[in-house]
Amino acid sequence: MHPSRPDRPFLAAWLRRTRKQLAPSGRLSELALILSRKEGGTPGLWSDWLRRVLDEEISPTLDELTAIDLLLARPKPAAAPDGGLCLF
Numbered sequence: 001m002h003p004s005r006p007d008r009p010f011l012a013a014w015l016r017r018t019r020k021q022l023a024p025s026g027r028l029s030e031l032a033l034i035l036s037r038k039e040g041g042t043p044g045l046w047s048d049w050l051r052r053v054l055d056e057e058i059s060p061t062l063d064e065l066t067a068i069d070l071l072l073a074r075p076k077p078a079a080a081p082d083g084g085l086c087l088f
Helices: 009-022 027-039 043-054 062-073
Strands: none
Touching: 009 027, 009 043, 009 062, 027 043, 027 062
16 A cells, blocks of 8 residues: 555455455456446446556545445356356
8 A cells, every 4th residue: 555545444455355356357347347337438447447446546435345345246147048148
């Protein structure tokens, strides 16, 4: 964490957990796609935003933390009814 930032242990713990959850290949892109569908914007913008948050360049709001946690906590079904992959 940057020395000029206030000590926020909850954010540090959230960052560690979220980095671990987004470590598998394609997981960050998947989350960016879902956020773009739910919140608007492009997947590329969300992907950049997520990377900046994970790199601690910007701090997310509590609402943003909660929204991301809810998406990451959802059980992931094996396949969609049409045979395709389900995102989250």
